[in-house]
Amino acid sequence: MNTYNISVFTENNIGILNRITIIFTRRHVNIHSITASECEEDGIYRYTIVIKNSEEQVIKIVNQIEKLVDVIKAFYYEDKDVVYQELALYKLPYETFKNQKINILLKRNDARIISIDEKFVTLEKTGNPEEIFELFQILKPLGVFEYVKSGRVAISKPMKTLKEFLT
Amino acid sequence: MNKITGSKAVIKSLLKEKVDTIFGYPGGAIMPIYDSLYGYKNEINHVLVRHEQGAIHAAQGYARSGNKCGVVFATSGPGATNLITGLADAMIDSTPVVCITGQVHSSLLGTDAFQETDVIGISMPVTKWNIQITNAKDIPFAIAKAFYIANSGRPGPVLIDITKDAQFDEIEFSYSYCNRIRSYKPTPKMDYSLIKNASEIINIASKPLLLIGQGIILSQAEGELLKFVNKSGIPVASTLLGLGSFPNKHPNYVGYLGMHGNYAPNIMTNECDVLIAIGMRFDDRVTGNTAQYAKQAKVIHVDIDKSELNKIIPAEVAIHADAKKALSELIKLTNTQNHSNWIGKFKILEKQEYQQVIKNSIMPESGMIKMAEVINFLSKKNDKNTVIITDVGQHQMITSRYYKYNHSKSNITSGGLGTMGFALPAAIGAKLAAQKKNVIAIIGDGGFQMNIQELGTIMQSKVDVKVIILNNNFLGMVRQWQEMFFDKRYSFTDIQNPNFIKIAEGYGIKGKTIKSRDDLNNGIETMLKSKGSFILEVICEHEENVFPMVKTGSSVSEIILK
Numbered sequence: 046m047n048t049y050n051i052s053v054f055t056e057n058n059i060g061i062l063n064r065i066t067i068i069f070t071r072r073h074v075n076i077h078s079i080t081a082s083e084c085e086e087d088g089i090y091r092y093t094i095v096i097k098n099s100e101e102q103v104i105k106i107v108n109q110i111e112k113l114v115d116v117i118k119a120f121y122y123e124d125k126d127v128v129y130q131e132l133a134l135y136k137l138p139y140e141t142f143k144n145q146k147i148n149i150l151l152k153r154n155d156a157r158i159i160s161i162d163e164k165f166v167t168l169e170k171t172g173n174p175e176e177i178f179e180l181f182q183i184l185k186p187l188g189v190f191e192y193v194k195s196g197r198v199a200i201s202k203p204m205k206t207l208k209e210f211l212t
Numbered sequence: 213m214n215k216i217t218g219s220k221a222v223i224k225s226l227l228k229e230k231v232d233t234i235f236g237y238p239g240g241a242i243m244p245i246y247d248s249l250y251g252y253k254n255e256i257n258h259v260l261v262r263h264e265q266g267a268i269h270a271a272q273g274y275a276r277s278g279n280k281c282g283v284v285f286a287t288s289g290p291g292a293t294n295l296i297t298g299l300a301d302a303m304i305d306s307t308p309v310v311c312i313t314g315q316v317h318s319s320l321l322g323t324d325a326f327q328e329t330d331v332i333g334i335s336m337p338v339t340k341w342n343i344q345i346t347n348a349k350d351i352p353f354a355i356a357k358a359f360y361i362a363n364s365g366r367p368g369p370v371l372i373d374i375t376k377d378a379q380f381d382e383i384e385f386s387y388s389y390c391n392r393i394r395s396y397k398p399t400p401k402m403d404y405s406l407i408k409n410a411s412e413i414i415n416i417a418s419k420p421l422l423l424i425g426q427g428i429i430l431s432q433a434e435g436e437l438l439k440f441v442n443k444s445g446i447p448v449a450s451t452l453l454g455l456g457s458f459p460n461k462h463p464n465y466v467g468y469l470g471m472h473g474n475y476a477p478n479i480m481t482n483e484c485d486v487l488i489a490i491g492m493r494f495d496d497r498v499t500g501n502t503a504q505y506a507k508q509a510k511v512i513h514v515d516i517d518k519s520e521l522n523k524i525i526p527a528e529v530a531i532h533a534d535a536k537k538a539l540s541e542l543i544k545l546t547n548t549q550n551h552s553n554w555i556g557k558f559k560i561l562e563k564q565e566y567q568q569v570i571k572n573s574i575m576p577e578s579g580m581i582k583m584a585e586v587i588n589f590l591s592k593k594n595d596k597n598t599v600i601i602t603d604v605g606q607h608q609m610i611t612s613r614y615y616k617y618n619h620s621k622s623n624i625t626s627g628g629l630g631t632m633g634f635a636l637p638a639a640i641g642a643k644l645a646a647q648k649k650n651v652i653a654i655i656g657d658g659g660f661q662m663n664i665q666e667l668g669t670i671m672q673s674k675v676d677v678k679v680i681i682l683n684n685n686f687l688g689m690v691r692q693w694q695e696m697f698f699d700k701r702y703s704f705t706d707i708q709n710p711n712f713i714k715i716a717e718g719y720g721i722k723g724k725t726i727k728s729r730d731d732l733n734n735g736i737e738t739m740l741k742s743k744g745s746f747i748l749e750v751i752c753e754h755e756e757n758v759f760p761m762v763k764t765g766s767s768v769s770e771i772i773l774k
Contacts, residue, residue: 108519117395
């Protein structure tokens, strides 16, 4: 079992997310994280799907994803072949903001304040899941109201371009 | 330009796709389309079925006996959900079918309106593609796209769900065919170097074996296959759906593969040095235990669907290509050879199977009629104008074993899904696509009752299909497994049957029941000569087992003869 990053490029049609996830469901594979957004090509959506599985299974899954009519191309990568980040938001009591040490803590953890409201402040951090969780552990004693983390977004290191598959 | 309604645009689009036959059942949400269809009675033959499942199986039979995509109309809700089994069947057996379902008004979507169901969601895993149309202007292109997708690459079923308002709204109609979708590459670019690699392996092979599947029929590669075999001298074995694509009478034909297939090709799969698989997907009913499947052989696999390559059996050379194209190139690079010594080894095993299984199955000396006798007898009357439709179960395996298929598209059955109830409606469709052919459906007593209502369709549309019910008063295949693997505990497999002939009579269909061996000849003759549809019920031995058999978990070479 290894972590694999699957990048799927699709047309922007209703239902495509469902069609992709069905392939994982059918094979009883759990999706660790999934994100989707428009990519550098107009109108093309990029999904980043993280799963833990054997390479043999991942190849079969990727082939079945690629078979979908609305999928342009699908790739899979090991962690070492991608640059990836996740983003987390932490909602903390307003008083935290008045704490002198907060700035040092933010700096040390590469986090920042993105909003200050009457009753709470919101911190943001991007990084790998371990760093994000570590900051959560540090903030916990200050009273975290809410903590939320995004799925992974990843860019591949190999210099393949999507354009060659668009002809 | 004159405006027309969305529903009329549906019909006009279908006419552009040269549709002349539709299988369907009207209902509330598809009424506007049916209203438009009323005006095109001369151009389109609408076959009113008795259940939507019947409609889609008929469309499958239509697509598989002819050369055209099957088309189905159904209403929303239960009409649409009744299509699901047929969609799954068409998906796994690569059959081109376009289904058009009515849907509630777009403002009611997601509100649990009367006869609303999320057919897009439900049908997603069992369609090659589907789309919901809420705007009339999108109808023509959706239909063009649907036909293109259903027919191209590895064919499959598609579904278009059209809301009632989109059927009523008016548009200016224009139609352009779809022949390209950016994200969809149905025609693989064949890697010629792989063909070269494959031919080098084939040319030095001393014990090659060729496995063929429905891909040969779908890519119309029967001619190329014959040329390739005649040149290379390689023995040929067929999957269930491949039957008919290569003539059984050819000296290189060595039999039918899989769980209830022939003895020789199963054993020799684990003896050959090169296994060439074309247009087949190594179904588990073909491979048995994959851990002990052809481990000694170099595997060359050709398929148009890339996801089938290396999915079940790893290939030394995996060629992503259309079967016809790959075979045409392989012919050029393959040496002329003669493998008669190797084929001789198959013939020895064939004799063994004949002595231990076949002889007593087709020529029993006493007891009740055996299924194989009936099929063997029918097979002797085989001509190129006969299409055999089978349902699912023992009779299906017996037919596949004992009918000598010599012509492409002469075998239509539910393979991958194993859908009981498939044959009767599929026979209706098969006949309508090939009016000059004699369509004979062979069905068990269980399966016949799963879509028995389609006798009504046969009656109303005056479809000339012959039906042989092989009646053993059991759900025979399950009973056989209960006998072999569940200590003969016949849990709910003894089925009480109605008087089939009286039922047929109720539908105005002639019929006859045969109980004695002496009447078999006469019975089959009567059926074949009768004008119009006919049902021949043959009372068969109650507890007959199908052999040989590759037991679940066994290797193909562990196939047992009794």
